[in-house]
Amino acid sequence: MLLLNQHPDYRSPLDPVDAETLDMKAADEVERYLTYRDNHAPTPLHTLPALAAELGVGTIHVKDEGFRLGLGSFKALGGSYAVIRLVLEEASRRLGRQIDIAELHAPEVRSIAAGMTMACATDGNHGRSVAQGAQLVGAKAAIFVHSGVSEERVAAIARFGADMIRVKGTYDDSVAEAARVAAAQGWIVVSDTSWPGYERIPGLVMQGYTAIVRETLRQLREPPTHVFVQAGVGGVAAAVAGHLALALGDQRPxxxxxxxxxxxxxxETARAGHPVKITHGEPTVMAMLECYEPSLVAWRVLSRVADAFMTVDEEDAVAIMNRLARPAGNDPAIVAGESGGAGLAGLIRAAADPEIRATLDLNEASRVFVINTEGATDPERYAELVGMRPDAVATTTKGADA
Structure with a gap:
């Protein structure tokens, strides 16, 4: 199902706050921060010529965030970046001078960080990023997880020294509980979703994701004509769409x-024309995307720069995991978690429907960009769905050059 953007703000300039958050200057600063991360390296950009030919498009490029900062997900860019920014801002306030990231490990900065606790709710990946960021700067982390988060994902977060707090219900319930407890305890909520009165920190999280676009535009010979990006609350979709709109202007995809x-x-928010909270039903296999209310900041961006909204089914997500693990032709094998290939699943759905192809002007000249947002962040679940363990999927460098 495809829904074109009919919002009154569609194609309007971004709100000035959002433009400042996602512009080139902000992205430059994100990349500067990344140079101080021990395991930072640009993630691979793979080409899928066999799949492109099968779908009748010119090229398909996949940015593989399964390699990001040792955390296996694009979320590594957001939560930890926001934590570092918040610690440096607090140190600047207390020490009475501007503290740069070069001083992150100075004793006086570490001492301030030690008195700070970062809290968040998570399906798995964002919490891991916040916990890693807290460990990196010497702060504490309290991570709230709902009942649907697997024990393997909980353990992956806990290994960074975070306090893990289980919450009954859905992701949205854990978001509410994290905000409630943090307010009572004086903790800082580092959320990747926003609500009325809480926008700046989710904006910092989104700002971290601009690194994906900066790297991609350098890796590509030509900018994409089409981009399909999956959404939970909308943070990464808004960051990618917003930065592309600012970087490419009228030439944006x-x-x-x-x-x-x-x-x-x-x-459903796009259908209604305003943010809506949808009813919780049967869980989706795309666990990292199982969100029932959008981020207000993300929607403010997407209402202006997203061209269309669509959905994919459970079988689409599992099928793309398997297709990427067992590629055709010279396509490289890619490990994509349950949520990682949803954008590519959307492209496959769109390419197979003549009406949608025509609406989106998808054709043999189209240059399509998608993001594998996560690797096998739950290896047991991956093996169950794909029939292979992630370490047995022979990821190669074939097709890695744009």
């Missing part, structure tokens, strides 16, 4: 937001 059909909060 057609941007499609892809939701799981079982958790389509952005699709």
């Amino acid at each position: 057609t941007f499609v937001v892809v939701d799981p059909a079982r958790a389509a909060c952005l699709f």
Whole structure:
């Protein structure tokens, strides 16, 4: 199902606050911060010529965030970046001078960080990033996880020294509980979603994601004509779409937001024309995208720069995991978690429908960009769905050059 953006703000300039958050200067600063990360390296950009030919498009490029900062997910860019920024800002305030990231490990900065606790709710990946960032700067982390988060994902967060707090219900319930407890304890909420009165920190998280676009535009010979990006609350979709709009202007690509059909909060928000909270139903296999209410900041951006919204089904997500693990032709094998390939699943759905192809002007000249947002962040679940362990999927460098 495809829904074109009919919002009154569609194609309007970004709100000045959002433009400042996602512009080139901000992205430069994110990349500067990344140079101080021990395991930082640009993630691979793979080409899929066999799949492109099969779908009748010119090229497909996949940015593989499964290699990001040792955390296996694009979320590594957001939460930890926001934590570092918040610690440096607090140190600047207390020490009475501007503290740069070069001083992050200075004793006086570490002492201030030690008195700070970063809290967040997570499906798995964002919490791991916040916990890693807290460990990096010497702060504490309290991570709230709902009942649907697997024990393997909980353990992956806990290994960074975070306090893990289980919450009954859904991701949205854990968001509310994290905000409540943090307010009572004086902790700082580092959320990747926003609500009325809480926008700046989610904006910093989104700002971290601009590194994906900066790297991609350098890796590509030509900018993409079409981009399909999956959404939970919408943070990465908004960051990618917003930065592309600012960087490319009138030459920006057609941007499609892809939701799981079982958790389509952005699709339904686009249909309603304003943010809506949808009813929780049967869980989706796309666990990292299982969100029932959009981020207000993300929607403010997407209402202006997203061109269309669509949904994919459970079988689409599992099929793309398997296709990427067992590629055709010279396509490289890619490990994509349950949510990682949802954007590519959206492209496959769109390419197979003549009406949608025509609406989006998808054709043999189209240069399509998608993001594998996560690797096998739950290896047991991956093996169950793909029939192979992630370490057995022979990821190669074939097709890695744009």
